[in-house]
Amino acid sequence: MSRPKRVERFQVKAYTNDSGTTSWKVSGYWPDGKRERKNFRYKADAVEHRARIETEAEGAAINYQLQRTALSREQLADAESAINLGSGTSVAEIVAHYRKLETIVHDKTGLSLDGAVHFLIQHYKPELEDIAIGAAIERFLKSKEGHRKRTHAYYTTGLKLLQRMDPNTLVHQIGLKVIEPLLSKYKNNNTQRTYRRSLSTFFNWCVRHHYAVENPCARLDQLPADNSQVSILSLDETKRLLRASMIYSDGAMAPAIALGLFAGLRPSEIDDLETKNIKDEYIVVTGGKLRRQMNRRVPKPEILSAWLKKFPFTGQPKGAAYKMKILKVATQAEHWVQDIIRHTSISFQLERDKDDAYTAFNNGTSRTMIERHYRDVIDDPKSVDAYWEISPESLKTIKVHLPMGQGLNNWPSDHDLKVLVWEKPLSRLADDFGVSDQAIRKRCLKRGIELPKNGHWQRERRK
Template identity: 25%
Template sequence: MRKEPLPPRIKKLSTPVPIDRKKPEAGVYRYVLEYAAKDEDGGEWKRQRRYFTSWNAAEAACREMKQRARIAGEGALGIKPGDAEDLAKMRELLADIETEPLAAVREWVEAKRLLQSCGDNVIDVTREWAEQKKRELESKTVEEASELFLKAKEADGARPRYLSDLQQCMRLFSEAFAGKKVAALTPKDIADWIGSLPVGPVRRRNIRVMLGVFLNHAARMGWCSKGIIEDVPAPRVKPAKTETFTPDESCALLEAASRIAPALVPYLTLGLFCGLRTAELDRLDWQHVNDKKVRIEADVAKTASRRVVPIPENAAAWIAPYHRKSGPVRPPNARRFLGKVLAASGVKWKPNAMRHSFASYSLAATNDAPRVSLELGHMSPALVFRHYRALVSQEDAHRYFSIRPPAASSNVIPIAAGRR
């Protein structure tokens, strides 16, 4: 390799070189043109050779080469001092990465062309790509991240049922992406996996939510970029019909329970007339219940936020005979007792119907969505309006909150008094 260009020159070969050794009739090369040239990336000067059969052909090629050099030299004379300074700065900047200016410019132009249709900036895209590669190198595998995530949730005091759901979800996810780094996961990977599961849309939606919790945790730990789950489309779930118990059905349930399973009466009463969630009823202790209100502590509430729910007068009458200082409100064998009560009452059980009934009748009776929302533990009154508005009449709401134990049936509390 040469630092300075070699002037073109013609030499006669001492020994002619066959053009094609397999075809002697093709003739021989007798002259060689030696010159200096750079490769396409504009690196250092390198000696090059071209072979010719005659002096005239070699001389013509040499003249053409010198002519091109002369034209290039004249062009170089037109370079402004500022351009020369820029070239010197370019060489200085490129010295650390051992790249010639021409090669660097070619790479930049090609990258610019590729990104031109996207409207992206070369630097931004390169930086994002480099950060992604760095994350992949520093990232955990899905199995490693999943194990650490579950340990963190357990340490945070996640409830056993929620933790069990997370464990099942992460086990399936880890098996599907075994050995893959979390940072290498794409929204398409996750969406395709969720779509392949042999489960219904509600379960798919719940799995997406749990994976969102996992990926957000991974992003906080620096194992992947933020917001991956936002680009995973949520499965479409057909809105479930909001089912309620009629006043007659509610009365039949409580009367049957008082005859067959008295210990179940407070459980049903607080669900029907206070709107507590099933999970909240299952964890509720009598020490948080009096004749005026129910106090839902953070460790009982679904949203881990405490709230106070007033007890209507008719509900207080139902639970008064069974009130205790402490202990679980949910009796042992509650599921078995409930089956007997349903059979005796002739009422068909409807999922979440106790809570839906309270919300629907309470909204119809008071027309106060913020108040009902607060008692339900919802974040927004809009949710109450969307799900419970105009499901029942005011007359049925009056009957509903007037349901009392048989012994007190003659003393019916008007709806206004019962809900204020």
């Protein structure tokens, strides 16, 4: 059933005066039969008058009264609407409060009040927990204890920037204005990029645990792309590195160095490599940096097979990091940067295969990275063939300098060594060789050469 039409006692009608202007007439009848007729110049006045007499005709009290005012009709109507919406609160108080909030928000954040409210709606989390930056870093590092030591050390170093702050600073109070000054003193883009990654990982963790509303690093200005060429070892430096790995610590590091130089494996991938994954024609890489993303098969060149035949890979030796420092010195490289062994391998692979996509696929990287950093790194094309022909036998004449007692360029044959260890004590034999007696002992044990028992030389002197 439709709603009955409202009956209005009084109507507003327009009419044209003799002068051609338009006026507005209110006409109708009161409940007692009295006729109402009144003309107005403006329609708003006519409508207001009709509303008032309609109310009077219904028996309601009228509180309207004429007041002097500087406001226009539109402003008066706006003021009446504001008063009705104010629910009894002074319009002046409402406006003053609103303007005060605008000023505070702009001074604190640079946002408008509407912008601040919009941000709050998007990011507000009622379960946000107050936690000091010192406690948050401690919890974050504890959550990374299951990762490899190198990863844990990376985050520990990266978060030292935040540890310079007041340890009682709440995490959700740290914004872009705090992060930018911490990073600004690092002018090298790669250094900045390294710190940004560690800080961003930390703040993403804080957001997931409801310690922060957002990751402030996400709003940092983008760093320019790094298109610089990688640093690599020259052919002579590569030979010295391989030769040093052969003679230092009885070749303990030789397999790992060969895998890095001829297969391009990352140090972390070599750390995780299992002997069962080294096949005749390829190497299955399952660990390292990309262990959660992908496995890949790396082609095994003939030269690498030759090295692994002479120096079988059984895992990284104990103290590999220290041993690598010794080899680094022996290499006498002009520039030694992190991952220089892998950079060297990829550069020579690219020149050998002449295929960006193939090289990128084999090394677990992107074609963009290959094009950006590895093109035209090698100056002498003749060195490419020579690089892939560096066999253990070809390095016998290469001279390297190792710390006293750390290695021997030309060990005697196993037959001769078997005789020498019974001719004089190991301490005297070590002086003759220029190595430590422990180095001789390790070589003999590795090659199955029997050594005199403890007290042998004392008994010989008593005879």
